[in-house]
Amino acid sequence: MNRLYHYPLSPFSRKVRLSLAEKRIEVELVEERFWEQDADFLRRNPAGKVPVLKMGNRLMAESSAICEYLEETHPTPSLLPSDADGRYEVRRLVAWFDDKFNSEVTNKLMGERVFRKIMGTGYPDSANVKAGSKAIKYHLDYMHWLLDQRRWLAGNELSLADFAAAAHLSCLDYVSDVDWNRSVIVKDWYAKIKSRPAFRSILADQISGFPQPSHYSDLDF
Template identity: 75%
Template sequence: MAKLYHFPLSPFCRKVRLCLAEKRIECELVEERYWEQDPDFLRRNPAAKVPVLRLDGKTMAESGAICEYLEEVYPDPPLMPRTPDDRYEVRRLVAWFDDKFHHEVTSKLLYERVNKKVMGLGYPDSKNVKAGAQKIKYHLDYMAWLLDQRRWLAGDAMSLADFAAAAHLSTLDYIRDVDWNRHAVVKDWYAKIKSRPAFRSILADQIPGFPQPAHYADLDF
């Protein structure tokens, strides 16, 4: 059985979890307090980052590389389209969420509100929280623009781009930082994503000290 060393509210871990579940790869989840830099964990990944996946006798790090590996070795169901142009668009949007969205929103909201407390690093920086709350509006607007033209974020079929976006937004939804009423098309997209069987374990996550909001696991909001 595969084994994934993860932190429940890490969007990068959630992206890998979604890929594994969508491809029906049975996986044991091992919660890892990566910031404590346990020697055993550092042997698995000297970068001291999650996720780390143990699969097929290999130990793999970096969520992007893991997801690409899963797509190549376990191609069904596909999470990448067939043509180079379409694959480019998926990769562009994965990078958008894992880089730009993460830097401007996730790190400003989730990391300030949750990670600092869990890691014992003090109180949230109100300037960062305010900046993240402002920036998420822009990103939701961009998603709405994409979804006004497409069935899914990158095209007519669900892809890794949707999982990358949902991974970040689901962590923020857990802490009530997503205004789902801003754009109906984005809310409908997320409802489709979180109703998939692959999302079940993510909707079951419980973080001590941070109770789920009432709507979090509700498939109809």
């Protein structure tokens, strides 16, 4: 049985969960309190991060490298276009969300409001929370601009870029940090993603100490 060591509110774990589910690759989920840097966990991944995917005897880390591997070994349904230009655009946007959005928004909001509490590293830094709340607006506007020209974020087909974005936004939505009223276009995009079977396991996530808000799993949010 394949196994994914993950943390429910890790966007990088969620991106891999979405890829696996979309490709109907069955996997047992094992929750990993990665910040405790348990010796067994560090043996599985010396980088000390989630997700880690175990397929057969193979242990794999780094979410984007895993997603590319899944794409190459399980190409149907495809999450990357077949042409180099299209593939570039998907990879650019995956990096946009996993690097820029993550450092400007996810780390600032989730990092301060959720992970400090879970990890026991003190009170939220309000300057970071404020900066994250401001930055998410620009990112939602950028998504609006993209989705105004395309059916999905990187083009007319669903791709890894949509899963990367939805992975971050769904974590933030769990703590009610997304203003869905900012753009009808972005809200419609998220409603489409949310209603996919691949998203079900993510909508069922429960994090102790953080009760799931009612809109989170509601398809008519």
